[in-house]
Amino acid sequence: MSAEPVLVIKDGCVVTGDAKDTRHDRADIVVRGNRIAAIGPDAGAGLAGAETIDAADAVAMPGLVNAHLHSNEGFEQGAYDNLPLEPWLLQSYPPFGFPLLSEEDYYLRTMLAAVESIRAGVTTVQDDYVHLPGTPEAQDAAIQAYLDAGLRAWVTVDLWDVGLLDCLPYVRSIIPQPIQDEILALPFTSTAEQLALFQRHFEKWHGRDGRIRIVIAPCGPQRCSPAMLREIGRLAEALDIPIHSHTLETKLQAVHARAQWGKSVVEYLDGFGLLSPRLAIVHGIWLTERDIALLAANGCTVVHNPLSNLKLGSGLCPVRKLLDAGVNVALGTDGLATSDTADLIEAIRAASLIHKPGTHDYAQWVSAADVFRMATMGGARSGLMEREVGSLEPGKKADIILLDRGAWGFIPLHDPVRNLAFSVTSEAVETVIVDGRIVMRDREITVFDEAAMRGRVREAAERFRRERVPAMRAGAQRLEPHIRAMYYRAAAEALPLGEAPRRIGANQRQS
């Protein structure tokens, strides 16, 4: 007999999320150490000495996987409105006035996202951590927050070595030369230095506690030099890790690709041999039919972020077409400055709703069951971890959430997945288990004093708002008319390659 601690989750309504969508009206989940040992009616009967959670009034589900998040935006919830991506980026990531925060602030900013995640039943976050500018030690502090919160975190090292003047269309003819000179004079981290930073984080953190992994992330193909893209492909293969990259989020990116390379971004990535099961493209809104076929043929993932796509007016990811083509689709909230939350249940609701307008053919609509799969196995697969997490099956890591069946939104319990998508909120999440460890029980975080942590986070976030935001706004203001001019010019361009996302309300029109 193993000496590992045994936990029995007794008599729950279990949604396993496995390939057959196996469900049990009443079953036990037996956890040994950090893995699920058995699931079934009375599977935990007679296990002397086991810790038991009475789940008779609970729905047990696999922990949710938030496949795209930027915790570095944690102090900017609710800060912006009515801005498309490029004008928004100028405000949230201003080239002038970008705030350099303390290590403590980095820790607390990520902790905010971590606590919101736990409270929403998220057990794995894929945090696309934008680290520049910032010290390696400050980034360590952010990763430490996940370690302390008990979450499973796949944290990217986000890489880009093409400057603002070369990754956006027209700006060299729009931005006045003196401001261009100032932009060129800003400190810039070289390709070699960035790759060294990736190596440093990989060596320090990858595999830590069995919960932390480091992922390589070309910020966007237009922001990376060919040499960097080639090296990213080589490293991902050599280290057996995923590649995570923002791709075709906006029309402007599609326009830029055509002007720059004479092809779509997906075709451009294909030229570097980067299309493979390792690759997760984030957003994938302005895809051509050929792009979708290429992604499917190469086993790639698209990470769908409905809240952020709605907020920034980016367009609608062709989720049904992707699923029908056989592309893996994962679900993310995106950053806290665009979706304004790390609550993946809100993203599940949005994704279950927004693909219904746009076509009268309701056989084409995306269902709650489709979205639940994206938020569990789809996310696991996006991080090459589908054998470890994403469903409740014996042998897998014990990442389990229990939702209160007595929550108003579960009354009555017609179908747990539909109730989750349409009627319950994260208030129903009562217990969260990650890697076999209870990190929240009966809505109380068990791994630290939440009230004290909230006080620290709040103090730091309010100080950020008072002391840092004015300089960010002033910095953005200097470039705002030029970025706006660029945006409108790109918006007016025609796209002969056929990039044409469905638009809400467009009804059967595909362009």
Ligand SMILES: [Zn+2]
């Ligand atoms: Zn993003």
